[in-house]
Amino acid sequence: MIGKIHKQMSHDSWLFSKMATPEYTPFVFLLLLFQSSVWGVPSCHATKPGMLNVHLVPHTHDDVGWLKTVDQYFYGDRNDIQHAGVQYILDSVVDQLLKNPDRRFIYVETAFFYRWWKQQTDDMQNTVKQLVNEGRLEFVNGGWCMSDEATTHYSAVIDQMTMGLRFLNDTFGHCGRPRVAWHIDPFGHAREHASMFAQMGYDGFFFGRLDYQDRNRRMVAREQEMLWRASESLTPPMADLFTGILPNGYNPPEGFCWDQSCDDPPIRDDPDLEDYNVDDVVTRFLHIAHGQALVYKTNHIIMTMGSDFQYENANLWYKNLDKLIRYVNQMQSNGSEVNVLYSTPSCYLQELHRANLTWPLKGDDFFPYADSAHDFWTGYFTSRPALKRYERISNSYLQTCKQLEVLGGPISRKGPFGAGDSETLKKAMAVAQHHDAVSGTEKQHVANDYARKLANGWAHCQVLVSNTLSSLSGSSAPRVYCEHLNISVCPLTETSKKFSVNVYNPLARPVSWPVRLPVNGTAYSISDAKGKAVDSQVVLSVVPVSQLLFQVQAPPLGYSTYSVSLLQNGPPSPPSPLPRAPKAVQNKVWVFIVTLRDFLSYLFCVCLSRYNASDGNNSESxxxxxxxIFRPNTSTPFIISKTAKIETLQExxxxxxPWVSQVVRLYTxxxxxxxxxxxxxxPIGDDLGKEVISRLDSSINSSGVFYTDSNGREVLQRRKDYRPTWNLRQSEPIAGNYYPINSRAYIKDDKDQLTVVTxxxxxxxxxxxxxxxxMLHRRLLYDDVRGVGEPLNETSDIYPEGLVVRGRHLLSLSPPATAADTHRPLAQEVVLQPLITFTDGELHPSTRLEVRERFSGLQAVLPPAVHLLTVSQWDQDTVLLRLEHQYQASESKEHSQPVTVNLQKLFSTLDVLGVSEMNLSANQWKDEMTRLDWKAESGTHHTGVTNQLCLLSPLGRMKTADLL
Incomplete structure (x- = not known):
């Protein structure tokens, strides 16, 4: 079976059936594709041609954690913080839908619905299925959560969407499959998200937030609905997505909120009462409807009737909405041309499609987002940096856990070390993608809860990983996990005289990885899986602990084991005093020259600086x-120190x-x-919040242009004080030029490209x-009045004086023509880093067989252009596989070309018996996918890229031939 990736930046996925070798249990695989989905016409109320049709969409926005934890929100606990109980919302809505077949409701967050569903009786579940089948209850978006778009990595987004959509698919079938993506609350919108939604089969996308200047321009031009061309590499319409901007964020029109949390008066329709107000309500509504119609393109407009955690008492909403529809439509007999109806986003989208119009085209993204001149929502790109790092490494660990679950078979879940599972970490990671989770915009106790859930998921996966590694290696030795290596803590390596290091590589190509272990000895001998000696070094760390440093090699989708033995006890000798002459640390690629003023004379300098945060005491705002929100009180950063104390070893x-340090390292x-x-x-003793940055100043002539990735995938061009789709009036020269960097950013000129991988x-x-x-870290003393209600002032039991954060930047310097060949695999290694486990003493075989110290799950290395994105157990006999072409068109002369992959010869221990292609989110068969076609206006494709990328071939997916 041969698969060919025809287009750049395409994602291919399959369901496979596999046959086991004598050593392994049989499985089945699923093959999937980043692509599209079928349009099924929902049960929609009839509209009236020639009238202004107002689509009322009853909805609730239920944050999967924000001011309260996920559990507190579901149960309605801690209402002293916020009155919200999701279980009561669903109870109440279902009850009210049953009372009037005209009523509609949409629900979004599968994490909450899944929990509610499990608690229902069979009768209630059948009732809900009937509501779904009749189109009265419609699921939109359908992911486990409504993910953030700035701080999430695309692989984690795909996972959380797959989890939610699979539950809906399994539970409700075709009628439960969402047709519309719905991101009404995230704080800016990424192009890669739109591309993924298109490849998941969505026909449209609606959101509520965009920059106030952008909205004003679009209202005047009637361009609040558009066709988003979300990839410069994929052939249209593969990544084209119809996109609509909602008129009131996601709230009701002013004066028309009838939730128990609202203060707007109800419709009082008894004419015998003194406060009868029907005429006033109808007049105000007609005025709002006509005004909204002036800034949209068709005779159909949408109104969101609901908001945060509303409909706990759904009777309040529906009783007034029933009246509103009745009394406004009665005015048609007096010549009114407004028709109001219960609707859903997919019904509204269907009417827009029937209009058969052409739509403006958009090619960039919606970052940064500002809601007024001095209020740029760019601080959350960095907020809670420790949680952001924990989420990222948890994603890496989850991919490893899922791979080993497949490679190990049933023994991985129930093996010598007990019962393990990947589901716990899957759910924790899915919740962590929420737009008030990894974004860092939640209350502190909620951030702690997200971290707790991730830690619990790690614990479940550790049992699974131990079972699989024991089975694959043939060793019964217990596995030890040192989760604090980043702060040089690992009790086993610090005390044991002999131990083994197992390095598992989740990538489909071999990696070379530096390992740094805290130790208490002076010298160690290290040997690899073949018994060959490995060079090593013991050095003093920044903390008062010695570190054993050596390089490991790990095979693709496999592990390698290294044996470590203590040769000499005691700490290493301290370094000799630093000479006054400049020092150089170098290898074959880099020359890193350090002067006493801490500048690098090779092309650039590295400066750690800070901004003082605005306290609001400002004449402008x-x-x-x-x-x-990020808003420094000056446009010039403060240099933390003009000189730095420097030591030079091999680093x-x-x-x-005392609170800012840096280690610069070069590996051979x-x-x-x-x-x-x-x-x-x-420090905050001066009563000023601070935002710490790392600034790289170079001799590169970047001409005000730099580049950032979008959710770790395609790269977009950014230009200082510029927006591709409108004439920007810049009011915040620093915050207004900040963008999300998910995995890498770079500047370049004709000769050099400097890339930073985060x-x-x-x-x-x-x-x-x-x-x-x-920006590295933020500590702030004021709340920015966007709802969270507390300053971003993180402390912990370990760090009561303020959170300490450690991280890494990898710098790559290459000619622009070949830079992608370096920074893409480099970023990949950081996102999916090797998992290191330890065993104390010798590896002992669990059977008479020899211990296997090296293993690869692949028969051969995948081509550099192909990334193995997903290997995951789907059900008892099926495995989900995703492969992707990871290079943009024209990004690499060598690697942007189409690639052929032999799927039958991919795995070393599994024989492929059958394959079925699916869409990206694995909730629809690929050959059943159809999407609505939309016509774009000519000459409206705005983009920030001056040199357009050329498509080298028709955008492709991986094609598969019949099984041999």
Missing amino acids: IQMSGAY VRQWFS DSRALELEWTVGPV DRSQGGGSIQDGSLEI
């Missing part, structure tokens, strides 16, 4: 910096202040320079030509 250590033959930064506790999502910009700055 009272806006403060907070969890959401350079820089102390800029590495094309990357590693900057390990440590920031905190950020280990978590961060915010950054290019404020000066030749410069990149990335």
Whole structure:
């Protein structure tokens, strides 16, 4: 069976059936594709031609954690924080839908619905299925949560969408499959999200937030509904997505909120009462409807009737909506041309499609988002950096856990170390994608709860991983997990005289990875799986602990084991005093020259600086910096120290202040320079919040342009003080030029490209030509009045004086023509990093068979252009596989070409028996997918890219031939 990826940046996925070799249990695989889906016509009320049709959409927006935890929101606990109980919302809505067949309701967050569903009786479940089948209850979006779009990685987004959509598919079938993506609350919108939604089969996408200047322009031009061309590599219409901007964010029109949390008066329709108000309500509604129609393109408009955690008493809403529809429509007998109806987003979208119009085309994204002149929502790109890192490494661990679940078979779930599972971590990771989770915009106790759920998921996966590694290696030795290696803590390596290091690589190509282990000895001997000696070094760390440093090699989708033995006890000798002459740390690629002023004379300098946060005491605006909003009180960063204390070994250590330090490392033959930064506790004794940045100043002539990734996939061009779709009036020269950096950013000129790969999502910009700055940490003393209600002032039991955060930036310097060949695999290694486990003493075989110290799940390395995105158990006999072409068109002369993959010869231990192609989210068969076609206006494709990428071939997916 041969698969060919015909287009750049395409994603291919399959369901496979597989046959086991004598050593392994049989499985089945699923093959899937990043692509499209079928349009099924929902049960929609008839509209009236020639009239203004107003689509009322009853809905609730239920955050999967924000001011309260997920559990507290579901049960209605801690109403002293916020009155909200999701279980009561669903109870009440179902009850009210049954009372009037005209009524409609949409629901979004599958994480909550799944929990509610499990608690229902068979009779209630059958009732809900009937409501869904009749189109009276409609699911939109359908992911486990409504994910953030700035700080999420595409692989985690796909996972959480797949989880939610699979539950709806399995539970309700075709009628439960969402047809519309619905991101009404995220704080800016990523192009890659639109591309994924299109490839998941959605016919449209609606959201509520966009920059106030952009909205004003679109209202005047009647361009609030458009066709979003969400990829420059995929052939239209594969990544085209109809996109609509909702008129009131996601709230009802002013004066028409009838929830128990609202203060608007109900419709009082008894004419004998003194406060009868029907005429006033109808007049106001008609005025609002006509006004809204002026800024949209068709005779159909949409109104969201609901808001945060509304409909706990659904009778209040529906009783008034019934009256509103009746009394407004009665005016048609007096010549009114307004027709009001209960509707859903898919019914509204269907009417827009029937209009058969052409729509403006958009090619960039919706970042950054500002809701007024000095209020840029760019701070959350970095908020809660420790949680952002934990989420990222949890994603890596989840992919490893899912792979080993497949490679290990049933023994992985019930093996020598007990019962393990991947589902717990899947759900925790899915919740973490929520737009008030990894974004860092939740209350502190909620952030703690997200981290707790991830830790619980890790614990379940650790049992599974131990079972599989024991089975594959033939060793019964218990596995030890050192989860605090980033702060040089691992009790086993610090005390044991002999131990083994197992390195599992989740990538489909071999990796070379530096391992740094805390130890208490002076010298160690290390041997690889073949018994060959490995070079190593013991060095003093920034913390008062010695570190054992050596390089490991791990095969694709497999592991390698290294044996470590203590040769000599005691700490290493301290370094000799630093000479006054400049020092150089270099390898074959880099020359890193350090002067006493801590500048790098090779093309750029690295400066750790900070902004003082605005406290709102400003003549231009009272806006403060907070969890959401970044607003420094000056446009010039403060240098933390003009000089730094420096030590040079095989690495350079820089102390800029007691709370800011950095280690610069070069590894043999590495094309990357590693900057390990440590920031905190950020001092606040001067009553000023602070936002710490790393600034890279170079001689590159970037001409005000830099580039950032979109959710870790395609790269977009950014230009200082510029927006591709409107004439920007810049009011915040720093915050207004910050963009999300999910995995990498770069600047370039004709000769050089400087790329920074990040280990978590961060915010950054290019404020000066030749410069990149990335925000590392934020500690703030004021709430920014966007709802969270507390300042971003993180502390913990370990760090009561303020949170300390450590992270890494990898710098790559290459000619622009070949830069992608370096930074793409580099970013991939950081996102899917090897999992390191330990065993104490010798590896003992669990049977008479020899211990297998090296293993690969693949027969051969995948081509560099192909990334193995997903290997996951689907059901007892089926496995989900996703492969993707990861290069953009024209990005790489060598790797942007189509690639052929032999699927039958992919795995080393599994024989493929059958394959079925599905869409990206695995909720529809590929050959059943159809999507609505939309016509774009000519000459309206705005893009920030000056040199358009050329498509090298028709956009492709992976094609599969018949099984041999």
